[in-house]
Amino acid sequence: MSGPAEDIALMMTTLVVPDYDAAIAFYVGTLGFAFVEDTDLGGGKRWVVVAPGAGGTPGARLLLARAHGERQRAAIGNQAGGRVSFFLHTQAFDETHARFTAAGVTFEEEPRHEPYGTVAVFSDPFGNRWDLIQPKA
Secondary structure: OOOOOOOOOOOEEEEEEHHHHHHHHHHHOOOOOOOEEEEEEEOOOEEEEEEOOOOOOOEEEEEEEEOOOHHHHHOOOOOOOOOEEEEEOOOOOOHHHHHHHOOOOEEOOOEEEEEOOEEEEEEOOOOOOOEEEEEEE
């Protein structure tokens, strides 16, 4: 076995959603993610990619995949078995929290201070749980 694989990185992760446009509306319209790509693949299938911030950060992209079939529909909002699935880092927690709240994001709790930083859990409209975190310096 060779040494560390420094030439590879996690590029993207799939998020199963009930509807492409509803997901775009939330992630781009509400959270302010960058709209990276929307390619028609035919047959009602699309390759939809969004990313936090300006969208240029490698490894920080979501492929929004519309659920197909009952098994995938059942996974919407429960892809991590009820645990927090995604973690958004910010360097301005209070401002980001206020902006998200004003945009209609529902937080499950008040912000709390943990050894790793300030954090609050919110859910997207599909039931996925997210941490908004300002890491400790």
